[in-house]
Amino acid sequence: MSWEKEYQSKLMDAEKAVDFIKSGERVVIGHACGEPSYLVETMVSKAEQYENVEIVHMVAMGKAGYAQPGMEKHFRHNALFVGGTTRKAVEEGRGDYTPCFFYRIPSLFTNGSLPVDVAMIQATAPDENGNMSLGISVDYTLPAAKAAKKVLVQVNKEMPRTAGDSCINVADANIVAIVEHDAPIIELAPPKIGEVEKAIGANCASLINDGDTLQLGIGAIPDAVLLFLKEKKDLGIHSEMFSDGVVELVEQGVITNKKKTTHVGKFVANFLMGTKRLYDFVNNNPDVEMYSVDYVNNPLVVMKEDNIVSINSCVQIDLMGQAASETVGYKQISGVGGQVDFIRGAAMSKNGRSILAFPSTAAKGTVSKIVPLLDEGAAVTTSRNDIDYAVTEYGIAKLSGKSLKDRARALIEIAHPDFRESLKQVYEQRFHCKYE
Ligand code: COA
Numbered sequence: 001m002s003w004e005k006e007y008q009s010k011l012m013d014a015e016k017a018v019d020f021i022k023s024g025e026r027v028v029i030g031h032a033c034g035e036p037s038y039l040v041e042t043m044v045s046k047a048e049q050y051e052n053v054e055i056v057h058m059v060a061m062g063k064a065g066y067a068q069p070g071m072e073k074h075f076r077h078n079a080l081f082v083g084g085t086t087r088k089a090v091e092e093g094r095g096d097y098t099p100c101f102f103y104r105i106p107s108l109f110t111n112g113s114l115p116v117d118v119a120m121i122q123a124t125a126p127d128e129n130g131n132m133s134l135g136i137s138v139d140y141t142l143p144a145a146k147a148a149k150k151v152l153v154q155v156n157k158e159m160p161r162t163a164g165d166s167c168i169n170v171a172d173a174n175i176v177a178i179v180e181h182d183a184p185i186i187e188l189a190p191p192k193i194g195e196v197e198k199a200i201g202a203n204c205a206s207l208i209n210d211g212d213t214l215q216l217g218i219g220a221i222p223d224a225v226l227l228f229l230k231e232k233k234d235l236g237i238h239s240e241m242f243s244d245g246v247v248e249l250v251e252q253g254v255i256t257n258k259k260k261t262t263h264v265g266k267f268v269a270n271f272l273m274g275t276k277r278l279y280d281f282v283n284n285n286p287d288v289e290m291y292s293v294d295y296v297n298n299p300l301v302v303m304k305e306d307n308i309v310s311i312n313s314c315v316q317i318d319l320m321g322q323a324a325s326e327t328v329g330y331k332q333i334s335g336v337g338g339q340v341d342f343i344r345g346a347a348m349s350k351n352g353r354s355i356l357a358f359p360s361t362a363a364k365g366t367v368s369k370i371v372p373l374l375d376e377g378a379a380v381t382t383s384r385n386d387i388d389y390a391v392t393e394y395g396i397a398k399l400s401g402k403s404l405k406d407r408a409r410a411l412i413e414i415a416h417p418d419f420r421e422s423l424k425q426v427y428e429q430r431f432h433c434k435y436e
Helices: 003-010 014-020 037-045 087-091 102-110 141-147 195-205 220-227 244-251 276-282 339-348 404-413 417-431
Strands: 026-029 053-057 075-079 095-097 118-123 131-133 150-155 167-169 175-180 213-216 267-269 288-290 308-312 316-318 353-357 389-392 395-398
Touching (some): 003 175, 014 037, 014 150, 014 175, 037 118, 037 150, 075 087, 087 095, 102 141, 118 141, 141 167, 195 220, 195 389, 213 220, 220 244, 220 308, 244 276, 339 353, 395 404, 404 417
Parallel strands (some): 026 053, 118 150, 150 175, 213 308, 267 288, 308 353, 353 389
Antiparallel strands (some): 131 167, 389 395
């Protein structure tokens, strides 16, 4: 059968497509801004017909109706990352969090840990060969679609077609339903960058050299770093994700990817979050290559890129250099994401460096992020053995290669002045010496 005929035979409305999901099955939903919101909302609207469907999702940028109170009987949310829409469900015990390095998530789908009954994904319309691109979310979404017994696809003409390895084919035997629904792709507005973020950005930028390749996390700090890179030359991108800030540096000729060791001349990422400006930039752009996360984030792949600089953030760091990036005490507020994947990859790369950049205080200046000990219940995301640089608005602390005593001192020097005295007292007790 031609792919065109296969397409017609699989085409149906969303109500019928979600009937492929059966009670007790595991459904993996496409990631972040690539979420197939129309299919997800249709499934939630038919909640009464399901019992105990496990929903596996990472960054949930849609309404996450399956995680709302009252849905417990029908859906059980298993979060691979906790965000604004799912935090309460996990906190209140209506959902679970499964810890896993991002690059290893696809292996959970194939090694018997989380076999996929249904993958619910979004894609472009097919090209002349029947290939549908997963566009801005290839990450774990493509591996889930390959591993699933049944794939439900929302075909959306608004989804950018991306290069790299981002496609499934209409003829793939496990695609059981195709639903056409055009709607704007979910956008993430650029974050507000204040004076603190700018100072952190300037400090991070001082660690970046011409020709370096960057991995940038999400949020105000990575965007603030980009503001201070305008004078640099020939930067490259090999990153879990990137957003709008990068487009500006391409237009200014700062990011060229020319000096990269792998994928020379190309951006490499596994998902994208931003505005239409970003989505238009990547659409049919042969220089933006999207691959699955088990490739992009694999530390053994990251390490092949010389001069890679990884920039991420944390919630709290103790005086030993242990960083909690995903919990506030017992409360799970996000996930490990690709933080450790890149920190370890950068550690093995020739001239690689990793930075944890964060404001010195939280909760409107009432608590220090640099603390004697992590809060009870906090998970260590980045271990003291992995950490390289810590950066706040007050400066840069190089921690790798430093003794416990020297790293404690380096961290106190970049703490907020309001908290330095109490930290110095801890230092004196712990190390039996004067802080001078
Ligand atoms: N004590 C108490 N509360 C704290 C705190 C602390 N030390 N640090 C943060 N918080 C609170 C904030 O006040 C905020 O609360 P609110 O939502 O009620 O305002 C919340 O926790 C989130 O903190 P914030 O600093 O605003 O988060 P952020 O958006 O800057 O993200 C991380 C910071 C660390 C959560 C984020 O970078 C992350 O999830 N990292 C791990 C994953 C990762 O690095 N992935 C790699 C690439 S994407």
